[in-house]
Amino acid sequence: MNDLIIVLLLVAFNGFFVAAEFALVKIRMAEIEVMVQDGSRIAQTVRNILQNLDTYLSSCQLGVTLGSLGLGWFSERTVAALLEPLVLSLGFSAATAHLIAIPLALVVMTFLLITAGELVPKFVALQKYRQVALVIGIPLVLFYRVFRPFIWLLNVSANLMLRCLGIRVIDAHGESFTESELRIALVSMVAGGHVSRRERRIMENVLDLEEKVARRYMLPRNQIVFVNQNDPTEEKLRVVAESGHTRFPLCDEDLDQIIGIIHVKDLMKGLYDEDQFASLESIAREPLFLPETIRLDALLLEFQRRNSVLAVLVDEFGTVSGMITLENVLEELVGPIQDEFDSEAPLIVRTGPHRFEVDASCPVDQVVRACGLELPDELTSDTTGGVMTELLGHIPRQGEQVRAGTHLMTALRVEPTRVQRLRIDRMAGMTDAAETDAGTGNG
Secondary structure, eight states: OHHHHHHHHHHHHHHHHHHHHHHHHHSOHHHHHHHHHTTOHHHHHHHHHHHTHHHHHHHHHHHHHHHHHHHHHHHHHHHHHHHHHHHHTTTOOHHHHHHHHHHHHHHHHHHHHHIIIIIHHHHHHHHSHHHHHHHHHHHHHHHHHHSHHHHHHHHHHHHHHHHHTTOOOOOTTOOOOOHHHHHHHHHHHHHTTSSOHHHHHHHHHHHHGGGOBGGGTSEEGGGOOOEETTSOHHHHHHHHHHHOOSEEEEEESEEEEEEEEEEHHHHHHHTTOHHHHHOGGGTOBOOOEEETTOBHHHHHHHHHHHTOSEEEEEOTTSOEEEEEEHHHHHHHHHOOOOOTTOOOOOSEEEEETTEEEEETTSBHHHHHHHHOOOOOTTOOOSBHHHHHHHHHTSOOOTTOEEEETTEEEEEEEEOSSOEEEEEEEEOTTOOHHHHHHHHHSOO
């Protein structure tokens, strides 16, 4: 019986180090830091272990090896002695029973070691890694101190072998995630209930910023409201009052002659000084000119560096092509932002199960996400209206339609030079006859 207890203790010894290894690899330093800030002294011990993780993982490996060797040496004769009477009772001779009991003992101990000494501790550690890490902390430190010289020798020898193989030695917690791995991790975090779907979308939008070009999200040139330096005071006030904006480009006749950016607060101060209001150049702030091809992540850095929230975008010829604000960038992260003065309709409105009305100025990628629109790779347009124009090869006419993959685009409102609003219908599941009717029917 005493021998059996020793066998079970060796299995538990092996399981302790297996659980310790998996718990230390699973737990994150940030989780331990929270516990440390809450005043947990045991958490401080675990933090010290994580700061020297490679060393303590070697300790775990040594513990597992010692436990396995101990079981192999001690348990075979112990378990064989327990099984031999059982085999004898089946009618075998003593010599035959002894020969059968030895391999049978090996099978039993292998089963016990794999289940109770490996799998069960591993699953417990993976599911309860925080609790396991706190339990194993102090015993693991004591084990390391006892076997420190031997563990050091093992680490040095292993590192030398790795260098001979041309493999760089890295910290177990020092590996970084690739972008694709982060996206997969976000999906898992949503499935596990650790992150909401909205939080996942925001984080994915952050990762997408470096792929988004400002030109696609800017206010185009023909929609920019500007103040003409040469207009009379009454006209300047009318432009400001009717627009509802807070910042305006100050120009000398047109947008290619931008003098600066003026704020409504500066205008209000200027009302008390006729001379100053007549010449707004004195209160205008230096404009931030950037190429329309700048990526949104770089644009954010420019806003921070220049203490600005508005940039004038220019094309490769130096002509003003549009304007973009910090709000435009933030909307790409968190979705539409509207204050009490915003009265414009949403860019995308769902009007049916598979039907959307879309502002023609809406960026293409927003429509792709919202409507599931499938577009050919060769299209170069940045806006939905531009896509329709590019597919048709001419400026759409009122009610004109064009097919885009599994969707049908219909021009609802047009101007002589551009489409203003359009409808997108999903055609999946329609019959050929229905598709023909859709192509010649309502506009």
